[in-house]
Amino acid sequence: MEKATKLHFYYHGEAGREGEKQKCHFCQIRSFATHTRYPVTLVNTEDNAALDPDFRFVDKSILGKDVEPTREEFLTGCECADSEDCQYSTCNCLQDVDDDSSDEENGDGTYGDGPRKKVYAYHSHGVKAGHLRSKILTSRNPIYECHESCACGPDCPNRVVERGRRIPLQVFRTRNRGWGVRSTADVKKGQFVDKYMGEIITAQEANHRRAKSHIAERKDVYLFALDKFSDPDSYDDRLRGPPLEVDGEFMSGPTRFVNHSCDPNMRIFARVGDHADKHLHDLALFAIRDIPRGEELTFDYVDGVDDSENDALDPEKQKDMTRCLCGSKRCRGYLW
Known part of the structure; x- marks a missing residue:
């Protein structure tokens, strides 16, 4: 280092x-374009280790072999004349959002039923503006945002992930878990932190890389399937088949170094811009509670996986499992 x-x-x-x-x-x-205002820093005060020289920092995902972007003629955006309209179900970008507005804020800062219910994912007023609403934070629902093909402007309140990271991050050396990530500024509950990025590859290529890895579990730390919208009955053949995967092992952003915790302070959400890109949705990390600056950022690598039949209870299977080192009071003991 x-x-x-x-x-x-x-x-x-x-x-x-x-x-x-x-x-x-x-x-x-x-x-990075955001370096001046929201820098990423690297520090190691624990030992002499340095990052893998083959690793490359990128600020957007890279499409791998045989992964084709959506053709321009299939891309569509909203036609909202006023960006304020992008908060409501009349916005084309929000056509798939369940219109359940029990905790929606009205234009005057109050909550309740009005002539038009706000259905997008974010608070729009006050100190919470741009933060995910509590109902979304406690769910695993996807987030639908406006994007570059939309008529609304760049200041549209429904472009939070679209605008990119807005907090400074630091990749640092932990005492017992390799590298980790923390913010040098306070992070508020519901605030967008950053995306998990990497090389987007086919399922076949992902399986090939797993097979080549001498420890398959280690490779799975870096591979995240874009399977939120996978559906064998979908009209879109890209959603009927095996999902694409994001490999962040050798190219990614700083979130590649975020460690697992069984009691995390962040959660990953599927974020969709253009509906034609559901197979290429973003993996967006949001704070699920207030995080003071300097506290390590974490998320649950297996969030949502049913562990009712917990193999960790079987001593014979424990020897082949990956031990969890998160140290939280809710630690499950093993990752997988």
């Missing part, structure tokens, strides 16, 4: 070191 730091701060301003700079993690994160 010290060697990499010296190379970056003392030599990467010189000409002729382009090859070094491309592989330098500090240079990669400094190239």
Whole structure:
């Protein structure tokens, strides 16, 4: 870590070191468009370990081999003349949202039934503006947002994930769990933290990479299936078949280093922009409680998985399972 730091701060301003700079993690994160206002930093005060030199920081996911983007002629957005209209069920982007507005706020900051119920995922007024509503936070419902194909402007209140990360993050060395992530600013309940990014690959390629990994469980730490909308009866053949997966092992953003906890302070939500891109939905991390600056950020790697038949109770199966090191009072003992 010290060697990499010296190379970056003392030599990467010189000409002729382009090859070094491309592989330098500090240079990669400094190239992010958000670096000046919301920087990502790297620190290690525990040992001499450095990040894997083959790892590359990216600020958006990369489409892998045989993964095709949706053709432009199939992309559609809302036609809301006023971005305020993007909060209601009349917005095309919200056509799949269940219209249950029991905790919706009205335009005057009150809650209850009105002529038009707000159905989008976020608070729109006061200090909670842009934060996920409690009803969404306690669910596993997808989030539908406006996007670049929409008529509304970039300041539309329904473009939270679309606008990107708005908090500074720090990748740091933990005492017993390798690398971790924390924020250098307070994070509020319902606030968007960042997306999990990486190389988007086919299910076949994901299985191939699992098979090549000498420890399959280790590879599964980095692979996340985009299966929120998988449906064998879907009219979209991309949703009928096996889902695409995001591999963040060798290219990703800072959230690749977020550790598991059985009592996490964040949760992953499927976020959809254009409905034609459901097979390529984002994996968006939101705080599920207030997180003071400096506290390690965590999420549950197996959130929502039914563990009613807990293999961890079987001593014979424990030897092949991955032990959990989260240290929380609710620790299940094993990941999988």
